[in-house]
Amino acid sequence: MKGKTIMVIRILVILSAAAMITYGIFRGEVSIVMNKAASICFECIGLGK
């Protein structure tokens, strides 16, 4: 892959990542992440059926 192509892809990925993070925050994903991460995740530690 040519160097300039890689640089263009990098810029596009960075911009897409920033857009995705912003959109995710805007539509309320952070509260789901926070709720899950700030309480003991029974599935993660192997509890439950």
Place this chain on the structure above:
Amino acid sequence: MNIKSSFKRKIIQFIAFVLSNPYINKMGSGNIYKGSWKRFCNPGLNCYSCPAARFACPIGAMQAVNGSMDFSWSFYIVGSLCAFGILFGRAVCGFLCPFGLLQELIYKIPFPKCKRKLPGWLKYIKYGMLLIVVLMLPVLITNATGMGNPYFCKYICPAGTIEGGIPLLLTNQNLRKMAGGVMAFKIIIAFLTIAGCLMISRFFCKILCPLGAFYGFFNKISFIRLETDRNSCESCGKCSKVCPMDVDPSVNPNSPECIRCGKCIASCHKQAIHVRKPSSITNNPTTAQSRR
């Protein structure tokens, strides 16, 4: 192996481990840290139900959003992982992942080591984990309220069992009463993973880690990349022999499997392998950047 570069990497790994798990005082409490840092995801695999964990686990968080009632795709987590991926690629695995460090420490325990390279097809299992278990199952298999389980965390993730499950069960009697068949199954998976890590370097990273699979897509385009000078390379095979991920850096320095540990760079007496400058965008015909 160059002791200096190996030592530097270990220091960075330990710092990343401590920054990811600073609440050591919580380890005996039977509870976890619940502060606002938990809204951000860790670049490496680190269970958010580990009592000492500061950040959310990216794989757990991704499944939580994918399996929620409102959403089936997490832009927030995928965007965060794309940002980490384009900056570092799988250097996250080599330098920042707490579970990666644990695996390396387990591999240092004296035990018969598997000298052969693993069959190539085994590395594709982790892509299946990412696509099927992490991304698809929480969306496709849901309960009456439309919520899906975090299947990777629930049935597979040994990091969750080792970092979260075992410390919490040892210190919290109420949780211990709830342990059943799934816990037993997860403990078996965790023991098999530890046994694998005793014999094979980075066993979990090579075969099962969905996060490593994700970051692997960025290795050819990330800011941190390797290149091999074909004029200097004697194809002696030393770099391939020392590689903990069974990569041949002389042929494919930017393989999706490479975790950028730098052992190949240190092993090359001709200094043919080096880290490519992020600002460098010109192509040198005498270098191998990503050949298959």
